[in-house]
Amino acid sequence: MENKEKKDIFESIWDFLASVKLAIFVLIILALSSIIGTIVEQKAEPAQNLALLSKFFGDSAAPTVYNIFAKLGFMDMYGSWWFTSFLVIFSVNLIVCSIDRFPKTWRIIKTPQKPLSANAIKSMPVKKELTFKVGLNTVKDEFLNVLKSSRYHVSEATEEGSVRLYTQKGRYARLAVYVVHLSIILIFIGAIIGIRYGFKGYLNLPEGSSSNVLYESPTKSIPLGFTVKCNWYETEYYDGSDTPKEFHSELVVIEDGREVLKKIIEVNDPLTYKGITFFQSNYGIMPNAVGQFAIDITPAGGQEKRLWLKFGDIFEIPGTGIRGRIHDFSPALTRDRNTGRLTSYSENMVNPAVAIEFMPPDGNSFTGWILKRYPETSKIPGGHSVKLGDYWGVEYTGLQVSKDPGVWLIYLASVLMCISLYICFFMSSKKIWIEITGDRKAVSVAVGGSTNRNRLNFESEIDRIVAHVSEAIEGRSKK
Amino acid sequence: MNSSLFFDISAGAYIAAMITYVIYLVLRNHTAGLVASGITIFGFVSQTIALVIRWINSYDFWMSSHPMSGVVEALLRAAPLRNLYESLIFFVWSLILAHILVEFKYKNRSLGAFVTPIAAMALLFIDISGTTKEIQPLIPALQSNWLLFHVLLSFLGYAAFGVSFGAAAAYLIVVTESKKEIPYIIGSVIISIFIIVLIGMGIDFLSLSSAERAQLIQSHFLKSTLRSESGGVAALSWVLSLAFVFAVWQVGLRLKSVLGSLNLTHTMLDEIEYKSIAVGFPLFTIGGLIMGAIWANSAWGKYWTWDPKETWSLITWFVYALYLHARFVGGWRGKRVAILSIIGFVAVIFTYLGVNLVLSGLHAYGSG
Ligand code: HEM
Numbered sequence: 001m002e003n004k005e006k007k008d009i010f011e012s013i014w015d016f017l018a019s020v021k022l023a024i025f026v027l028i029i030l031a032l033s034s035i036i037g038t039i040v041e042q043k044a045e046p047a048q049n050l051a052l053l054s055k056f057f058g059d060s061a062a063p064t065v066y067n068i069f070a071k072l073g074f075m076d077m078y079g080s081w082w083f084t085s086f087l088v089i090f091s092v093n094l095i096v097c098s099i100d101r102f103p104k105t106w107r108i109i110k111t112p113q114k115p116l117s118a119n120a121i122k123s124m125p126v127k128k129e130l131t132f133k134v135g136l137n138t139v140k141d142e143f144l145n146v147l148k149s150s151r152y153h154v155s156e157a158t159e160e161g162s163v164r165l166y167t168q169k170g171r172y173a174r175l176a177v178y179v180v181h182l183s184i185i186l187i188f189i190g191a192i193i194g195i196r197y198g199f200k201g202y203l204n205l206p207e208g209s210s211s212n213v214l215y216e217s218p219t220k221s222i223p224l225g226f227t228v229k230c231n232w233y234e235t236e237y238y239d240g241s242d243t244p245k246e247f248h249s250e251l252v253v254i255e256d257g258r259e260v261l262k263k264i265i266e267v268n269d270p271l272t273y274k275g276i277t278f279f280q281s282n283y284g285i286m287p288n289a290v291g292q293f294a295i296d297i298t299p300a301g302g303q304e305k306r307l308w309l310k311f312g313d314i315f316e317i318p319g320t321g322i323r324g325r326i327h328d329f330s331p332a333l334t335r336d337r338n339t340g341r342l343t344s345y346s347e348n349m350v351n352p353a354v355a356i357e358f359m360p361p362d363g364n365s366f367t368g369w370i371l372k373r374y375p376e377t378s379k380i381p382g383g384h385s386v387k388l389g390d391y392w393g394v395e396y397t398g399l400q401v402s403k404d405p406g407v408w409l410i411y412l413a414s415v416l417m418c419i420s421l422y423i424c425f426f427m428s429s430k431k432i433w434i435e436i437t438g439d440r441k442a443v444s445v446a447v448g449g450s451t452n453r454n455r456l457n458f459e460s461e462i463d464r465i466v467a468h469v470s471e472a473i474e475g476r477s478k479k
Numbered sequence: 480m481n482s483s484l485f486f487d488i489s490a491g492a493y494i495a496a497m498i499t500y501v502i503y504l505v506l507r508n509h510t511a512g513l514v515a516s517g518i519t520i521f522g523f524v525s526q527t528i529a530l531v532i533r534w535i536n537s538y539d540f541w542m543s544s545h546p547m548s549g550v551v552e553a554l555l556r557a558a559p560l561r562n563l564y565e566s567l568i569f570f571v572w573s574l575i576l577a578h579i580l581v582e583f584k585y586k587n588r589s590l591g592a593f594v595t596p597i598a599a600m601a602l603l604f605i606d607i608s609g610t611t612k613e614i615q616p617l618i619p620a621l622q623s624n625w626l627l628f629h630v631l632l633s634f635l636g637y638a639a640f641g642v643s644f645g646a647a648a649a650y651l652i653v654v655t656e657s658k659k660e661i662p663y664i665i666g667s668v669i670i671s672i673f674i675i676v677l678i679g680m681g682i683d684f685l686s687l688s689s690a691e692r693a694q695l696i697q698s699h700f701l702k703s704t705l706r707s708e709s710g711g712v713a714a715l716s717w718v719l720s721l722a723f724v725f726a727v728w729q730v731g732l733r734l735k736s737v738l739g740s741l742n743l744t745h746t747m748l749d750e751i752e753y754k755s756i757a758v759g760f761p762l763f764t765i766g767g768l769i770m771g772a773i774w775a776n777s778a779w780g781k782y783w784t785w786d787p788k789e790t791w792s793l794i795t796w797f798v799y800a801l802y803l804h805a806r807f808v809g810g811w812r813g814k815r816v817a818i819l820s821i822i823g824f825v826a827v828i829f830t831y832l833g834v835n836l837v838l839s840g841l842h843a844y845g846s847g
Contacts, residue, residue, distance in 0.1 A: 020804055020808040020809050021809065023804055024801060024804060024805055024809055027797050027800060027801045027804075028801065030797055031794045031797040031798060031801075034790050034791075034793060034794050034797075035794065037785065037790060038787035038790045038791060038834070042785065078785045191783070200780065200781065238544050238616040239544060241616070243615075243616045243618065244618060244619060245544065245616065245619070246619050246622075247619055266619065267619035267620050267622070267778060268619070268620070268622060268623045268777055268778050270777070270780070277780055279778065279779055279780045280619075281779065400779055400780045400781075401780070402780035402781065404780070407776065407782065410772075410782065411773070414765075414769040414772075414773075417764065417765075417769070418761070418764075418765045418769065421760070421761040421764055421765070422761055425757045425758075425760070425761055426757075456750070
């Protein structure tokens with residue numbers, strides 16, 4: 001800068017935006033304000049936060065505090081104008097700072113390394129001096145050997161009575177921080193693309209029904225551009241417990257009246273079609289729905305056969321004359337511990353069971369509960385088996401539906417960030433200079449080096465190189 | 480075979496090691512140092528055996544409910560990182576591993592006196608927080624490889640941050656000249672708070688019935704001391720806590736001469752503090768943030784929802800980013816950055832425990 005006194009406005013704004021002080025300040029602000037958003041329940045019903053606030057500020061002050069907080073945007077903080085502004089400042093800071101520094105780094109990388117004299121080498125951050133009682137060329141060759149085996153490409157400059165060697169490695173590692181920063185910006189861009197051109201919503205699809213829209217809110221629907229149908233939904237439980245093992249739905253994509261894709265989705269394994277992804281998210285029972293029972297019947301020694309039945313339907317176990325009639329259903333059958341009566345302990349189909357009245361030809365009818373999760377309840381006298389396969393048509397599958405055209409950029413940026421962070425922390429840019437002066441009998445050597453990080457490692461690397469050279473020279477003089 | 484015997488042996492060993500390291504510091508006795516390292520390695524081996532046994536047991540457990548699974552899938556699903564208990568155990572294991580590596584690299588044992596207490600506190604926390612130790616069936620959202628790698632790498636990162644924290648605490652003691660220095664005050668207050676909370680939880684634990692213990696954090700956290708219904712008990716607890724903070728602040732500096740005589744130089748501590756972050760930061764970025772986001776995206780279609788757990792991970796990340804920039808570009812040195820390392824680890828602990836226990840977010844571990 002020639003004119004130190006008068007920086008113009010543009011320049012001072014630029015310097016401000018490029019400064020690391022600003023970065024530190026913004027990082028602190030972002031960290032502190034994010035904390036607020038984890039304490040105040042975000043996008044919640046006012047009552048929830050009022051209750052929370054009255055714990056801290058008392059019942060009388062809570063509404064006032066609530067209003068102040070709401071004005072400050074704390075109730076939807078991460079979407080508030082000022083939080084967004086800080087994210088923008090953060091990005092601008094990052095970009096300007098990188099642009100500001102990049103040319104200098106690039107110059108460092110691109111400036112060719114020059115040979116240095118012993119005097120200059122002695123002022124290096126890492127240095128070593130030694131002498132040998134052998135000729136100049138011998139020492140030079142040994143250094144070349146050792147450096148080459150450490151994968152340094154060495155250049156040399158020869159003068160009367162001296163040789164200067166110089167080499168560097170990993171100079172492009174200096175670019176890694178820029179890639180780290182770039183990947184942060186790419187992640188922001190990916191997020192913006194997702195918000196701008198994508199959507200997130202949900203869709204509750206009853207078994208057997210289909211939809212060509214999804215919902216962003218109960219009143220706002222978005223067209224899918226095709227039709228998705230749920231064939232069936234099922235919760236699988238761990239044996240003997242009510243811990244869910246997997247949630248499955250069979251989904252079918254229908255376009256122009258034709259089935260184009262069919263998949264059984266589960267948590268962590270969604271269905272994607274035309275950039276829109278359907279995730280298994282929850283499930284539930286539709287009130288007042290009437291479904292159909294899938295009953296699997298196997299007469300003793302015979303073939304299993306599936307029947308679809310409604311309440312009150314009468315069926316026969318083939319070839320036996322035993323007739324049956326479905327007369328009760330429970331989504332979650334249990335025996336009440338106090339009264340001993342059978343009841344349902346959940347609205348959801350945790351433990352579905354049907355009560356079937358069996359009417360053998362001899363007239364001694366009896367009723368049995370058949371539980372889907374307990375196959376042993378399906379055995380009936382005479383060696384026949386009547387299993388409850390499903391009660392279909394009363395559950396819905398809850399799907400998260402999202403389209404995010406920015407996500408590939410985020411993944412790409414993540415990969416970039418992994419690689420560049422690794423390079424940034426574990427690879428360094430190293431330079432080594434050596435001057436060997438002397439004649440055919442005795443030489444003195446100055447070795448020096450500099451690195452942008454991990455100085456201690458670099459020092460031991462130089463030590464190792466020097467030790468190898470000394471060993472090799474000693475080995476030679478013994479021969 | 481049951482893993483709990485080996486876990487108990489390792490817990491005992493780490494606590495014995497902590498005591499021996501402190502004895503080593505005080506007596507400066509070479510043999511005590513050797514014994515401390517020996518006990519640590521013994522504990523580590525025992526814990527490794529325990530982890531392997533637990534892995535095998537969970538493998539059988541998984542196979543019994545998923546007989547169609549392939550071996551690789553079953554091994555992944557059974558990896559002992561499935562709930563709060565297992566992840567805490569794994570954290571301790573990684574921390575000790577990191578500590579053993581540092582000890583060998585720097586040929587200096589004294590840091591053990593600062594790292595083993597973190598392990599001992601974590602183990603104590605496991606016991607008094609009432610988290611379940613049973614092998615539990617995995618709910619569907621947790622059946623994901625991304626989640627597994629997410630947890631694995633995050634905890635390796637946390638362990639590195641833990642070592643950095645230990646080094647930063649030792650650093651502060653070594654370089655502080657006077658008790659009135661602000662970084663020293665902040666450091667000693669933070670460390671005292673850790674210990675006070677743990678003691679408070681211990682008292683909760685002892686005063687609860689075994690049925691209530693499972694709910695210790697959710698419903699009884701510090702209710703028998705600092706948050707007691709009875710004003711007198713609460714007031715007394717606060718007075719005692721403040722007295723404790725004061726005592727730690729007073730006594731902490733005495734360690735200075737001890738550390739000085741053990742060749743634990745401030746340059747070495749400063750380097751360990753930074754290098755651990757240099758290892759932890761990429762691990763945490765990749766494992767904690769990126770893989771967490773990928774998992775969320777594959778399970779729910781949202782890679783980022785600003786839920787408290789995610790947000791706290793981000794806060795932690797900001798603190799360590801702050802550390803790196805303050806140190807390398809902002810020109811901060813020594814005590815100021817050591818405080819950032821300490822604050823970073825406080826954020827780690829909050830991300831890891833506070834969110835589930837205090838803020839109880841959406842994440843699955845909250846129920847573990
Ligand atoms: C949370 C977001 C950020 C992350 C994860 C990040 C990451 C990094 C990393 C890993 C380094 C290398 C540190 C080292 O040498 O050990 C670095 C260096 C640096 N960062 Fe950032 N950074 C972030 C934000 C920023 C911002 C907002 C600025 C804006 C001024 C900035 C400016 C710099 C500068 C100037 C360097 C030094 C570059 C050099 O060595 O030439 N960073 N950053």
